[in-house]
Amino acid sequence: MNPTACPRIVLVTLNARYIHASLGLRYLLANLDRHGGAGLRAQAVLREYTISRPAQAVVVDLLATLGPGPSAEAATGTQIVGFGVYIWNVTQTTEVIRLLKVARPDLKIVLGGPEVSHETDQQAITRLADHVITGWGDVSFAKLCRALLHGPPPLMKIIPGEQPPLAELNLPYGEYSDSDLAHRxxxxxxxxxxxxxxxxxxxxxxxxxxxxxxxxxxxxxxxxxxxxxxxxxxxxxxxxxxxxxxxxxxxxxxxxxxxxxxxxxxxxxxxxxxxxxxxxxxxxxxxxxxxxxxxxxxxxxxxxxxxxxxxxxxxxxxxxxxxxxxxxxxxxxxxxxxxxxxxxxxxxxxxxxxxxxxxxxxxxxxxxxxxxxxxxxxxxxxxxxxxxxxxxxxxxxxxxxxxxxDAATLQRFGRLARYWELLANSGRFAQTLPLLLYPSPVDGSAVVSPFWRFMAFSSWLWQRQGSTHRLTPEALVDALFDYLSASLPPASVRQALLADYLASGARANPKALHGLLPRRTASPDKAGRTLATRQHRHRELTPHPNPSSPRHGGSGKG
CATH class of the missing domain: 3.80.30.20 (tm_1862 like domain)
Known part of the structure; x- marks a missing residue:
């Protein structure tokens, strides 16, 4: 497409994070010509944002992409904006569409994705749209674009997605840019x-x-x-x-x-x-x-x-x-x-x-x-x-x-899950965590299950912090020391925390470790640093159920 021309089709989604790249929208791009007619792909562009970006900022960027809109001078004709809608972005996407429709009521808004493939009559976002494709969108979106741009106009608002044999789909991988390959x-x-x-x-x-x-x-x-x-x-x-x-x-x-x-x-x-x-x-x-x-x-x-x-x-x-x-x-x-x-x-x-x-x-x-x-x-x-x-x-x-x-138990579990992410899945407390989950009984008492031990700590930490977010590694070190040293030898707890803190590469000064940290921390232990880095990379891959799935009718974990 001529970079100075206004696109006729803009495909949009709000990803959970920048690092994610929507495979579903790239399938739609790759199949525009094959299933909608030659020349459609050249008139289409992709715009990806994140759910943390303000809706107004997204709209400003989209309006700049779309150009001035219909006028005697522009003669752009019908313009289509297709949104990929998922459980994690539907709230933000709804607000984007609401603002976009106010600014450009002439736009044809098309929705697809698992969130809008079911219960369409119950959702505010579908009421704002001109058309909704439920289920597979690879073929149906291309056909809808052809009808909107060249006629005859579609009669239905809700369009059941057509599921073709997979051999009839163009693969989308050529739609990944060099920047995508390098950074996402x-x-x-x-x-x-x-x-x-x-x-x-x-x-x-x-x-x-x-x-x-x-x-x-x-x-x-x-x-x-x-x-x-x-x-x-x-x-x-x-x-x-x-x-x-x-x-x-x-x-x-x-x-x-x-x-x-x-x-x-x-x-x-x-x-x-x-x-x-x-x-x-x-x-x-x-x-x-x-x-x-x-x-x-x-x-x-x-x-x-x-x-x-x-x-x-x-x-x-x-x-x-x-x-x-x-x-x-x-x-x-x-x-x-x-x-x-x-x-x-x-x-x-x-x-x-x-x-x-x-x-x-x-x-x-x-x-x-x-x-x-x-x-x-x-x-x-x-x-x-x-x-x-x-x-x-x-x-x-x-x-x-x-x-x-009951509701209170589910709320307690939600806090436990967040603390588990910070303490266990982060990889930062490899030596300290066993002291919390598997302490050796010193009084002959029965061993409590690791789950219930962590639940007790979670309840204590919530009472202390009143939050499950914005907890620094240093705050967690001090909390673990105070909690564990009430039942275990403080020297053993401090030794484990010191080893974990140094291995993580952190360079602040937790109160529990005052006087024990080197003035300038040497290069952290390679094995510990590698574990923490690797854990972060793994979590980048799995923060949400199936981010930006190409299956417009599928989401969630199996």
Missing amino acids: LLYVEASRGCPFKCEFCLSALDKTAWAFELDRVLAALDVLHQRGARTFKFVDRTFNLKIEHSVRILQFFLERLPPPNTPASAQLFLHFEVIPDHLPERLRAMLAQFPPGVLQLEVGVQSFNVVVQQTISRRQDNDATEANLRWLLAHTHAHLHVDLIFGLPGETLQSFADGFDRLLAIGPHEIQLGILKRLRGAPIARHSAAHGMVYAPEPPYTVQHTGVV
Whole structure:
């Protein structure tokens, strides 16, 4: 497109963070010509923002992109603004559209994404729009643009997305810019859909999983790699469902591993979401070949409670799950990021605690503690009456209480989850955390479970701080010292905290460590620094359920 011309189509989304790059909108761009007619792609541009950017600032930038609007001089004609809408950006996107419509009522506003694919008649954002595409948008958006720009005008506001054979879709990876490759996560996929029916997830609505032709995918990934891409996040719901494909993808990346001592910025980093109870020998053999720092495996355990699993139609062999996690930890260098969800129908705090303790004993690198959210359209809604499920009316629709968990307990758990992120998943307290979770009883008393020990600390810390945010590493060091030294020898607690603080590379001066820190901190311990850095990188990959998913009808974790 001529850079001085006004675009006819602007595709927009508000990402959770700058580092995320919307794969879904790039699919729409890549398929404009194929499914809408030659020349459409040349008239389209992509604009990505973050949810932290003020709505008015987003609108000002969009208006500058769109140009002056219809007039005798401009003669731009119809202009379309398409928004990708997700559970984490719907509130901000609604305000952007409201302001944009005031400034330019002539614009055709088109919505797509999982948040607006269901319950469309109940949402303020859909009332503001001219058209809403539900489900898959790759083909339907292109056809809608053709109709809006060239006629005949569409008759329907709500347009069910057309699901084509995957062979009829252009892959979107050429839409990643050189800047994207250098500074952002690259989302890729080898398949869509999911054969499993876990009711908290929109993928439960899929009838099966569909695989792209693998040679075609690998050829596109090779081009990305040759352009300099080194971080690949696969958004496939079930990467290890089709082992033949999984093995070929892993072999592809094994053949492109950089030599030892390559700078960290040039190292490969791969993220896959895997089924926890399906790890056949061929896949194990491939996973074991990757060196440290390359693989992250996101494993959705969600609950070890068999009754809860049955209630939400989740098929999971818990013994196989545990055995596979232990094998991965013992025989691979993969970083294991394992998810648990609190608030599922019938899950009590005690049964969740039992599951947490079981998972903690296995020893994954991160345990992500989430609270159930009611994704629009997800089948979990069918349990609301029977299990007393009450959800927040505003995004992200977090469960407020259930028939077996009251509101106060859910609030306590929310604080615990935040503190767990700061203390455990941050990697900053590797030596101190065991003192909190596994203290040796000195009075012959029974050992309290790690979950309940952390819950007690969480309640104490909340009383002390009154906040779960803006807690510096130094404030956490002092809090841990005060709490632990009440029941453990202060010298032992201080020694662990000192080792952790130095290893993290922090350079302030916590009160608990006065007189113990060197005047100028030497280069921090490499192993500790590497752990903290690696943990941060892993969290960058998994801050939200499926950021900017290309599946306009799917979201949430499987």
